[in-house]
Amino acid sequence: MTEPANPIQTPKGTAADLIAAGLLLFGxxxxxxxxxxxxxxxAGTNIxxxxxxxxxxxxxxRACGEEVARRIGAALSGVTALPATTPEAARAQLELILRRMAVFxxxxxxxxxxxxxxxxEVAEAGPVLDAVYSALFEPLHRRLCALWAAATGQEAESARTRIVVFSLIGQVLYFRIGRPIVMRRMGWTGFGADEAEMLAEILVANLHALLDRERLS
Amino acid sequence: MTEPANPIQTPKGTAADLIAAGLLLFGxxxxxxxxxxxxxxxAGTNIxxxxxxxxxxxxxxRACGEEVARRIGAALSGVTALPATTPEAARAQLELILRRMAVFxxxxxxxxxxxxxxxxEVAEAGPVLDAVYSALFEPLHRRLCALWAAATGQEAESARTRIVVFSLIGQVLYFRIGRPIVMRRMGWTGFGADEAEMLAEILVANLHALLDRERLS
DNA sequence: GTCTATAAACAGATAGAC
DNA sequence: GTCTATCTGTTTATAGAC
Structure with missing residues (x-):
């Protein structure tokens, strides 16, 4: 999820150009x-x-889906591999993941x-979704569920945990999906350069509010 | 087209059948x-x-979009018209709207x-989006921004308020978008009959946590 | 590997009978 | 209003030269 110092080298050649074109135009x-x-x-080539x-x-x-899975999987590996031994560590890691998602x-x-x-692919429930999903959403869901469970003492497999994790991810994704149309229709001129910062801040505040409330009940 | 006595009742005839088919298949x-x-x-008719x-x-x-706007607008009118005179009333109405969205x-x-x-239509940013948007998302966004501002004393037009509202709506929508694939991939058997109840409960808890935290800062 | 030319199927739109 | 048959253009996939 962080920008690597040495950016991921995109392969060259016609096949790579077509995949790049597919990612762009399909998206x-x-x-x-x-x-x-x-x-x-x-892609600058022929049919x-x-x-x-x-x-x-x-x-x-399919090739586009695998390419996405490859890149996303690499970007996520650092996030999904971190251990969480104590509730405090789990809370800190939840915060870290949310910040990285906001930036991303x-x-x-x-x-x-x-x-x-x-x-x-998510909207179309396309045949590629499983590859993309297993590289991104599944480890993210599992990881967030595990962290939430570690931070609150709840069951990672409980319906409550699942819904909370849904809401955490949903906040970030809907922000990305809905932003263009909302800005256009409502005449919002944009969120400024500190948009990522502000989104991250609100996500984290939201998280801590949820965790604190959970601990009280 | 005359207004039916029962607003839930869908009009009949070939045109209505085609609109129903469009809503189903386009969706x-x-x-x-x-x-x-x-x-x-x-639709049981010809090309x-x-x-x-x-x-x-x-x-x-376009006709499908207008049909959606008509039905959604009717369903939402009760929600967007309520007045909010005090912070407490605003908070109560935010809670009410979230509960209704969860059920919806x-x-x-x-x-x-x-x-x-x-x-x-949102994902495709289709030409119908404006009609759907102006009937649903725009009043919802505006209403939630106004209520949030009334409940916290913040500016309704501020970036912070906008992002908070995004996150509130996003939690609900992503839950709907992501549920099928997440359930299929992760082997979740479903959330049970009290799913709406539990989602609503978490959304409301989330809301109060956010509001309480906002008041402290 | 790359490209042009083309095949075969399909799309959306329409003419005209009823 | 409804329907069959058809027009016209575009689609994906392929054949075959280079």
Whole structure:
């Protein structure tokens, strides 16, 4: 989730160009609305190369999903591997993850072509979703559930824990999904340069409020 | 078109059947992936009737958007019109709105064909979005911002208020969007009959925690 | 590996009978 | 208003030259 000092090297060649085009156009317009001609044009190649490299348009979609899973998985590994021995440590790690998520969805350059593609796949429940999901949402859900359980003493598998984790992730994702349309329709001029900071601050305040309340009950 | 005596009752006839088919299939597969033939088959009519009643496939999409706006607007009018004179009243109304949203996204039969269609339009940023948005998200955002401002004494137009409102709505919507895939992938068997109750309870607890923390700072 | 040309299927829209 | 048959353009996938 952090920007690596040495940014992930994107492979070169026609296949990589097509995957980049797929991430961009599938994410921007959706799978069905994107023609193979548009993909080839965006990649600076011809239509036939899609069949040559990926078998079909659907194959390119799959390759895009695997590429996303690969990059996201690498970016998340540092987050999902941290241990949490005490409630205090679990709380601190929940806070850390939320801060990184806030930065990721608002300002991370790495997220730019990946996030729209992923959100599309979630919305379309496409066949690629499992790869993306198992690389991102599943470890994130599991990790947050485990941390919440460690911080509160509740069951990680309980419905309550699950719903709380849903709400934590949902706050971040809806912020990303809804921001463009809300800003356009309501004439909001933007949140400024400190947008990520402010979102993170509110997410963390929200988290601590939830945890404190949980401890009291 | 005359207003039916029972507002829940859906109008009859081929045009209404096509709108119902559009809400269902556009919501399920997306606009681009849904063919006019599939729409006609779902509605139990022929392809030509789409052009006859709505001019084009795009016209049917617009009519679906207006239908959603009409129904949602009616369902929301009671919520967005309530006055809030004191901070305590504002807090109580925030709680009420969250409870209604929780019920709406989890158990309301009325939401079933509408919500997937709306979420698609949001994801696709389709041309219908403005009608849907102005009927639902805009009054909801404005109302929640105003209530939050009334409950905390903050500015309704401030970035902080906007982000808080985003997070409130996001918790509910992501719960609806992410639930199917998370349940499928993680083997969750469901949240039980009291799902809406539990979601509402957590949303409300979240709200009070946020408000209390806001008052202290 | 890359490309042009094309095949086969499909899309949305329409003409015209009823 | 409804429907069948059809037009026109576009889609994905492929064949075959280089």
């Amino acid at each position: 921007r317009q959706g799978f069905a609305a994107t023609s193979t001609r548009a993909l080839a044009a965006q 036939a190369s899609i069949a040559y490299h990926f078998g079909s348009k659907e194959g390119l979609r 969805v608002t300002t991370s350059r790495a997220a730019e072509p990946l996030l729209p593609f992923m959100l599309r | 399920r597969q997306g606009f681009a992936a849904t063919s006019t033939r599939a729409l006609a088959a779902q 030509a009737s789409i052009a006859y009643h709505f001019g084009s496939k795009e016209g049917l999409r 996204v989890t158990t309301s039969r009325a939401a079933e064909p509408l919500l997937p269609f709306m979420l698609r």
